[in-house]
Amino acid sequence: MKPAVSANADRTHRVDLAEPDRAELLFRDLRASGEVLVQPYMTTVDGAGEHSLVFLDGALSHAVVRAPRLSMGSPLVEGTPTAASEEEVAVGRAAMATVTPRPLYARVDLVADGAGHPRVMELELIEPYLYLGSAPGSAARLARSIRGRLEEPSEPSG
Numbered sequence: 195m196k197p198a199v200s201a202n203a204d205r206t207h208r209v210d211l212a213e214p215d216r217a218e219l220l221f222r223d224l225r226a227s228g229e230v231l232v233q234p235y236m237t238t239v240d241g242a243g244e245h246s247l248v249f250l251d252g253a254l255s256h257a258v259v260r261a262p263r264l265s266m267g268s269p270l271v272e273g274t275p276t277a278a279s280e281e282e283v284a285v286g287r288a289a290m291a292t293v294t295p296r297p298l299y300a301r302v303d304l305v306a307d308g309a310g311h312p313r314v315m316e317l318e319l320i321e322p323y324l325y326l327g328s329a330p331g332s333a334a335r336l337a338r339s340i341r342g343r344l345e346e347p348s349e350p351s352g
Contacts, residue, residue, distance in 0.1 A: 195220055198229035199320075208235055233315065238306040244315060245304045247278055247286040248324050248332065251339035252296045254283060256329030260303070273328040282312045289314050298339055299324060 195217070196206035205224060209217045224230045244260040257278040278286070286302040293300065301322040304312040326333045 195224060195230060195232050197224055197227065198231050201321075236305045236307065236313070236315070238308070238310075242306060245276060245278065245282055245312070246325065247282065247302045247304065248329070249286070249290055249297075249300045249302065250332070250335050251298060251342065252290065254278070254286065255332050255335050256325070257282070258325045258328050273325045275328050279312070285312045285314060289317050293317070293319065298343060299336065 195209055196203070200206065207220050207224075209220060211217065221230060221232075239262045242259075243262055245257055246260050247257045248255045257276050259274045259276045282304055285304060289302045290296075290300060297319050299322070301316075301318040301324060302314060303316040303318065305315050307313050324332070324336070326336065
């Protein structure tokens with residue numbers, strides 16, 4: 195459970211459904227300040243973390259592995275560069291295809307399901323951390339994307 199608008203797992207809770215009173219209390223607390231997301235906990239994240247695919251102006255720029263936020267002592271280093279699998283790229287592109295107009299930047303966070311297939315955990319469109327320091331050339335790609343947007347002819351106002 196977590197707030198619909200959050201950063202870095204702020205106020206995110208891993209809830210055991212065997213403790214319904216605690217779950218209810220946490221839900222009510224979160225709900226008092228806004229919308230709440232309830233997601234199944236994918237246990238594969240404990241070992242493999244999340245894979246984040248960063249898209250700049252609709253094109254895949256780079257991918258990183260993110261350490262699990264709700265597990266203590268993870269051996270994973272945050273933002274470790276990784277090569278996205280073909281299946282991850284396909285899922286990421288499918289998620290991006292649902293967004294119009296095309297965003298300047300986005301991050302698709304994926305985690306493997308029990309069968310090893312990537313599943314979208316989040317599609318980050320509002321101020322996501324883009325791990326530009328983990329991918330050489332990505333800051334320049336973002337700058338080119340921004341410049342390209344600024345140079346696009348504007349729509350005539352009606």
